[in-house]
Amino acid sequence: MSRRQYPFHLIEPKWQQAWDEQQTFRAFNPGDSVPGHHPFGQRHQLAGKTPTAAELPAKYYILDMFPYPSGAGLHVGHPEGYTATDILARYRRAAGYNVLHPMGWDSFGLPAEQYAVKTGQHPRITTEQNIANFTRQIKSLGFSYDWSREVATTDPDYFRWTQWIFLQIYNAWFNPETSKAESINTLQYPADCDTEEKKRAYRDSKRLAYVSEAPVNWCPELGTVLANEEVIDGKSEVGGFPVLRKPMRQWMLRITSYAEKLLADLDTIDWSDSLKEMQRNWIGRSEGAEVDFQVAGSSEKIRVFTTRPDTLFGATYMVLSPEHKLLKVITTEEQREAVGDYQAFAATKSDLERTELAKEKTGVWTGAYAINPVNGEKIPIWIADYVLASYGTGAIMAVPAHDTRDFEFAQKFNLPVVQVVQPNDPKTGWQGFTDDGVSVNSGFINGLPTPEAKRKITAWLEERGVGKKTINYKLRDWLFSRQRYWGEPFPIVWKNGQHAALPESALPVLPPTLEDYKPTPDGQPPLARATDWVNLPDGSKRETNTMPQWAGSCWYYLRYLDAKNGSGFVGSEAESYWMGSSSSSTITSQPTTKSTPGVDLYVGGTEHAVLHLLYARFWHKVLFDLGHVSTPEPFFKLVNQGLILGEDGQKMSKSRGNVVNPDDVLKEFGADAFRLYEMFMGPLQDTKPWNTRGVEGVYRFLGRVWRLFVDEKSETEFEQAETVAADAQSQRELLDLIKVDARIQHSAATPAQLKTLHTCIKKVTEDLEAMRFNTAISAMMVFVNEAMTWEAKPLAALKTFLQLLAPFAPHVAEELWDRLHSAFPIPRAALVYAPWPKFDPALLVESEIEIPVQVNGKLRDVIKVAADADTAAIEAAAKASEKVKAFLDGKAIKKVVVVPRKMVNIVAG
């Protein structure tokens, strides 16, 4: 190991301890009393007071996606986002905001449960150990979290409110009239609901949380069902195990009611286009029409969904999904066996097989015919598994000429192909043409371009009552129950086959203690083992499913606002202060401070693009509709940090052996160097490989910063004394041996020095606003490289530089800040809350500037002119250049382009 650049090993624990003891990063809620000694209070003249929301400065809520505390501990990917948010949190504090920057634990989850199954040890123990390790690691990085707001989803004081929110959802329905969730009590019953039993059934069919018997994604290996979003290519997202379709009784949340709002409100939030696009694709809105086809020789009708009603004249057959209800009725005697066999074949296919075999179309004829409503033609009805039961109506009209899948199917089974759309480009063939064109062979819509043809034929269908305009979504309801132990139990009991909510007074519903955490031999969830717990005195039984891991993460950002509240999931005053959009009036002295509704900045990985982020938005909207929160969206601005790859450029993984452990990096280079490197690697959003040599680079930079401030001779004395010191405590006391460099003086800076400093202030400030951390750091490197050459180092300039450095490398900045205040008779102020420096544009003005001169677009010389030189003067100076003259020799000047302060281009020929 090379020589230590500066005593970070003593400085970092020292300041972490000081921040902890002084609760430096505590965020104050309206109604909290601000201790007299707290630097936040001193900065904002609130010391010893109990400010209201209006008296507090503008809020800034900056949030990290809380981690699952795994046994493996932190890897270098976690702190990337955390460092970015920490830098911004510190910057915003300095800028005068009341900053909320919390951390917590998404601590329910499978690994702790699997360990419990193996060892019999309660998952809570594993979870607590892992949280302790994560806490240690995160704290060692010097992040400015307000730990007094720490939450863990596994804490009963937390999940009682997760259960409470579930009850709000359970006791609500989506009123299509108002487009809002409302209390189930506002539900109007149809006339035929004339008994209590019928009313109950109707009510239960409308709740936002309901029970379904539908086929679900069953993963035998994990012993649980999974949500559609948790199944990737027919395999479980966790572990990659096969997933089967299996009918089971499950809790569902009616997220589909919110499809339109979830889609539309994406336009109101500041997320990356790619992320919004992923959510849009997942919601999958498509406009089209439902059309009824009469079954020939039967009173039955088959309803299909199509996005291309204009191709109705080209429908040459029809396809039902193998699960379609009408198959029983319409299948002819001769085809019954073939259809039955095919249904069995499709049912046994796992999702994986369905996906893998997707290339080859399969299906059988039902023997039945349908009548095409536009031309009365008889077309055969088939079944095939390329039609999904769960989308649209589970049935389609097949237009092989203009749909790729129908075309493949028609080819295989020799079904007729009829052209009904003519491509606009005559060179394009019509077979398999799926884009817009002009209708042909289509009766009354002939000659119409596709959009108009759609409108006209839809109107025609509506007039005759055989079809109507419809919107469909790919989004499915959220499968919300899991057959797990380590999750929130449902606050639900069953009696006589009916479910009922437990009263709020029964919360939290704690999971029972078990000897064995496996599912029961007959396939019941683990909770079913606890018969004492399951069976209640009145004969009812508890629900034995638990909630999925996503439940706790759907609202944790709200709990942070008021983490200790015992009477509600969040207090309304705290909620409206931190989530509301109204700017505080007391911040008028800071014109740049402006707050946004909801979480001001949310940073996390892309892996949550459609799971967590969609679920949390859904819950938030329900809570908004029910009046519990004040904004329709939870996360105003969201940024995804990029992946950090191993040194080999591959994804970090244990099996590749390229995982970098932050603990090792910290030990050798310290937290400040680690933080700085994570940000210096490149833009936050980019994927980038780790390089330990790069850490050394920023570490050397911090060493130069240190040497800019301290006397080298005293540093050497310290190092010699330190090597023989008995323990860390006596080593730390030796730090006082290090003296401030004698060249630092309480004197005025030269114009050149001020320019260097203010260039740096400007660049760092602008880059922080735009989250360009890498270039901000390079600006500070430029400053230090320059300042190292100064013979006299003005105190004020160096102090200001430390403020710029502080968000990035807070420990070394605090230490040097502290030393300057000890060495000079200047009033002591807390670095964390010291007002952010402002740059003075007047100091950046140049009297003379260099301007490049091009001839025919090629650089030929650089000339010096007065900064305010006008076009004519610059042109004259350019033409006077000897080098330029050489290139103009013998040529006529055709044109001269002069951009004042920028460049000159002489066009000659």
Add this chain to the structure above:
RNA sequence: GCCGGUGUGGCGAAAUGGCAGACGCACAGGACUUAAAAUCCUGGGACCAUAAAAAGUCGUGUGGGUUCAAGUCCCACCACCGGCACCA
């Protein structure tokens, strides 16, 4: 297949349409040192040329285009990464 993103030195990267490669890594030479480490200084896209230089030519994935001027804007294509994928 569809959607989104990214392609710049040996490497990580930087550049409101206006001097491509800031800053850092690695590398080379020098200073300090008995020596090394650390530190400090200097150099550096490629090609051509040269004793050394100067000058010159080329250069931001490929091919076109717009412009006095293109890494940046437009069109077509290629490669890689991420997401979705029989969604009618």
